[in-house]
Amino acid sequence: MKKGQKIQMFVASLNTGLTHDPCYEGYFLCFNEQKYYEAHDVLEHLWLEEKGPPHQFFKGLIQLAGAFVHLQKQYRRPEHSTDGRRLRPAWRLFKLAQTNLEPFLPTFLDLDVRTVLELCSKNMLAIEGTDFKTNPWSPVAAPMLGLSIEGRSNVG
Secondary structure, three states: OOHHHHHHHHHHOOOOOOOOOHHHHHHHHHHHOOOHHHHHHHHHHHHOOOOOOHHHHHHHHHHHHHHHHHHHHHHHOOOOOOHHHOHHHHHHHHHHHHHHHHHHOOEEOOEEHHHHHHHHHHHHHHHHHOOOOOOOOOHHHOOOOOOOEOOEOOOO
C-alpha cells in the first residue's frame, strides 16, 4: 500500500466531529503517541496541497516532528553509526521550525505557537549545552501537543 493510501485510511478513521482538517488534527494524534515520522507524513499530505499562509506554518510543524524523529532514533540506538549522530540534524530542524513558526505568533489554527517555539528553544539549548553529546528526549518525558480549547493551551 502506498503512503498516500495509508494516510487516507488513517484520516478516514478519525472522529468526524473535527474542527480542523483531519490531516492537521492527525498530526497531533501521531505526535502525542510518539509517532513522529507518521506525524510528519500526515501533515505533509496537507502541506503539499496548501498554497496560502498555512503552507509555511505546516512546514514548521513538519520540521518539528522531523527533529523529534532524529532525537527518538538517537535515543534508541546511540551507538549506531548513523543514528548516533542525529543530534545536530535535530538541532537544525528545531531552528528551521522556529523560523517557519515565528510569523504565526501568538496562536495560529488554535495552536499556541509561543509554547511550541519554547519547546524548540528548550531542546536546542539542551543539545547545545552538552556540546551535542546528550539527547534531551526520552519516551517518559516526551512532549505533548494540542490545540487550544476556549483559549487554554493544550501544549505540554
